[in-house]
Amino acid sequence: KMNTRGPLADRFTEIDGVVAIDLADSGGSHVVLTQIDVRTFQLAKGAVAAGLALVARNAGFKPHKHMEIVLAGAFGSALDPDDLVDLGVLPQEASGRIRAVGNTSLLGAAMVAVRPDVVERIESISAQARHVELATDPRFKDAYLASMALEPYSLRKRIKRAS
Numbered sequence: 001k002m003n004t005r006g007p008l009a010d011r012f013t014e015i016d017g018v019v020a021i022d023l024a025d026s027g028g029s030h031v032v033l034t035q036i037d038v039r040t041f042q043l044a045k046g047a048v049a050a051g052l053a054l055v056a057r058n059a060g061f062k063p064h065k066h067m068e069i070v071l072a073g074a075f076g077s078a079l080d081p082d083d084l085v086d087l088g089v090l091p092q093e094a095s096g097r098i099r100a101v102g103n104t105s106l107l108g109a110a111m112v113a114v115r116p117d118v119v120e121r122i123e124s125i126s127a128q129a130r131h132v133e134l135a136t137d138p139r140f141k142d143a144y145l146a147s148m149a150l151e152p153y154s155l156r157k158r159i160k161r162a163s
Contacts, residue, residue: 002035042148045089049147050140052091053158055132063093063155076100088147091155 020034081098
């Protein structure tokens with residue numbers, strides 16, 4: 001929780017009744033962060049981390065030192081992989097093995113247009129996919145709450161806890 005009496009007290013302000021901190025840089029640009037922003041981030045990162053743990057558990061996946069996480073789209077290109085691990089969005093086991101690949105939907109559409117034989121491979125992979133309904137999984141709530149802290153975590157331990 002933001003503490004307006006802490007060491008950054010001079011940077012706090014109030015915007016429409018909401019406490020905020022001004023993260024101004026030396027170039028004069030201002031970015032304002034509110035407690036609501038922090039909470040919203042916690043909710044989103046908790047859902048990602050809990051979902052990852054439960055999907056990995058349901059798939060029988062065992063985290064290992066050679067695992068890789070591939071991030072697609074704007075989310076993957078805009079964020080620093082080390083920050084994602086440090087904040088607990090992605091597991092420590094993936095540290096140094098997180099790759100941003102950009103707009104993969106556009107690349108996929110282009111591949112299908114240029115190489116129709118790719119469609120058969122895509123259909124084969126899709127047929128092997130399983131849907132995991134997280135909302136109805138009785139372990140999701142506990143995994144979600146355990147994933148709210150803004151700190152690094154081990155996927156191996158989260159999978160064990162979700163069992």
